[in-house]
Amino acid sequence: MLQVKAGNMDTMGLLFERYNRPLLGFLFHMTNQREASEDMVQTVFYRMLKYRHTFTGDGEFRSWMYHLARNVLADHSKQNKRSSHQYDLADVAERIGGGPAADEHVQKEQELDMLHRAMAKLSAENREVLVLSRFQELKYEEIARVLNTTEGAIKVRVHRAMNELKKIYLTIENGKIANKL
Amino acid sequence: MEKLPINCEQTTNQLTDWLSNQLPDAERVSLEAHLAQCPACQAEADSTRQLWQLMGNLPTPEPSPMARVRFQAMLDTYKETVTEKQESIFDQILAKLRELWVPQNALRLAYSLILLTVGLGAGYWINHANSPTVAYKQQIDTLSTQVQEMRQMMMLSLLENPSASERLRAVSYTEEINQTDGRVIEALLTTLNNDDNVNVRLVTLEALAKLADNAKVREGLVLSITQQESPLVQSALADVMVKLQEKRSVKHLRELLRNDNLNDLVKGKIEQSIRDLS
Numbered sequence: 001m002l003q004v005k006a007g008n009m010d011t012m013g014l015l016f017e018r019y020n021r022p023l024l025g026f027l028f029h030m031t032n033q034r035e036a037s038e039d040m041v042q043t044v045f046y047r048m049l050k051y052r053h054t055f056t057g058d059g060e061f062r063s064w065m066y067h068l069a070r071n072v073l074a075d076h077s078k079q080n081k082r083s084s085h086q087y088d089l090a091d092v093a094e095r096i097g098g099g100p101a102a103d104e105h106v107q108k109e110q111e112l113d114m115l116h117r118a119m120a121k122l123s124a125e126n127r128e129v130l131v132l133s134r135f136q137e138l139k140y141e142e143i144a145r146v147l148n149t150t151e152g153a154i155k156v157r158v159h160r161a162m163n164e165l166k167k168i169y170l171t172i173e174n175g176k177i178a179n180k181l
Numbered sequence: 182m183e184k185l186p187i188n189c190e191q192t193t194n195q196l197t198d199w200l201s202n203q204l205p206d207a208e209r210v211s212l213e214a215h216l217a218q219c220p221a222c223q224a225e226a227d228s229t230r231q232l233w234q235l236m237g238n239l240p241t242p243e244p245s246p247m248a249r250v251r252f253q254a255m256l257d258t259y260k261e262t263v264t265e266k267q268e269s270i271f272d273q274i275l276a277k278l279r280e281l282w283v284p285q286n287a288l289r290l291a292y293s294l295i296l297l298t299v300g301l302g303a304g305y306w307i308n309h310a311n312s313p314t315v316a317y318k319q320q321i322d323t324l325s326t327q328v329q330e331m332r333q334m335m336m337l338s339l340l341e342n343p344s345a346s347e348r349l350r351a352v353s354y355t356e357e358i359n360q361t362d363g364r365v366i367e368a369l370l371t372t373l374n375n376d377d378n379v380n381v382r383l384v385t386l387e388a389l390a391k392l393a394d395n396a397k398v399r400e401g402l403v404l405s406i407t408q409q410e411s412p413l414v415q416s417a418l419a420d421v422m423v424k425l426q427e428k429r430s431v432k433h434l435r436e437l438l439r440n441d442n443l444n445d446l447v448k449g450k451i452e453q454s455i456r457d458l459s
Binding site: 012013016020021024025028029034037038041042043045046049050108111112115116119130133134135137139140155158159162165166169 | 194196197198201203228229232233235236237238239240241242243244245247248249251252253255256259276280
């Protein structure tokens with residue numbers, strides 16, 4: 001990124017190759033909107049170019065990237081408050097809805113579906129730390145840098161988020177079982 | 182919430198750290214040791230780990246092949262804008278717009294943009310060639326002088342109006358005329374000396390007093406002293422003279438005193454004025 005800042009734009013391509021996938025993952029898990037996430041990936045990379053002078057070089061590139069991504073995300077959810085947090089599970093639901101849950105594969109899908117829903121029910125704040133730590137595999141220290149807070153605070157937040165997720169997941173699971181009975 | 186022994190609470194607090202491999206070795210060993218002997222914590226850890234692993238299995242969408250194309254297009258257009266070294270607002274808007282374009286449209290949009298730029302450039306050039314600002318300024322200058330001239334003319338013709346109120350209005354116009362030339366002053370002085378209406382003469386005197394910087398005006402005012410017959414105008418003139426500290430007027434004021442018809446009050450006033458001036 002320092003090379004990009006110095007004017008070597010072509011290295012930006014390398015950064016894109018390396019980071020567009022994790023970035024898409026982050027945005028997708030945060031919004032559950034695939035197309036919007038793809039658009040946001042482009043926006044984030046555009047902002048990297050535009051605001052390249054703000055990258056100081058101390059601190060990792062990743063932290064800076066997620067920092068930008070969060071801003072884009074904030075703009076996005078401001079723009080469509082209505083549609084955020086709604087996600088399209090229609091295809092998953094269809095596959096599950098049909099047959100009995102005897103098949104192990106189907107059961108796995110069902111579990112993932114429940115987890116998916118549980119994630120969507122989490123507060124954005126909690127979902128964010130979980131996504132960053134679980135899916136993006138950022139260390140607490142890095143997350144703290146992205147969110148401008150301390151490592152200790154992140155540790156507590158991740159822990160709390162995990163507990164909340166577990167609670168929601170179990171409620172959904174119990175609800176499912178109750179439905180079946 | 183049930184009360185857990187210290188070690189169990191610690192353990193549950195550290196589960197996420199443990200799962201994400203962020204626990205220092207020593208703590209990891211003691212945590213695993215505790216799990217081995219505490220079935221409750223073991224169960225808790227198992228369920229959390231299951232969820233943690235399940236999270237790892239959540240599908241993450243693959244970037245579409247279009248993503249790379251779009252990125253490359255965006256990068257290229259950005260590079261262009263940077264090399265053009267025109268970081269104007271216009272360019273920033275352009276770059277932002279370009280970012281939203283899909284490549285299929287890029288050519289069409291680029292074409293229209295070139296047309297737009299050429300049009301703007303040509304327009305700017307043509308305008309610049311005629312140096313519009315200078316022309317406008319000249320026009321405005323001419324206009325304002327014309328307006329001034331119109332006012333003067335209107336004033337001069339109004340001064341000859343038979344209606345006293347119209348003449349009053351004419352005198353008041355002099356305040357709006359920035360540069361009073363000889364003709365205007367002459368007309369005002371004539372009005373001061375010859376107008377039938379006392380009010381018109383008084384207002385004229387007032388207007389002339391404001392123009393007293395002009396030598397011709399002062400002279401005319403001094404000469405006008407002996408020509409006035411109305412006591413009101415006489416005393417007003419005397420006041421103006423004192424205000425202007427016009428010494429030349431003393432002679433004329435004395436002359437006025439010799440006039441037998443002079444009002445007693447005005448007489449006292451003029452004597453006072455002469456004392457003030459000498």
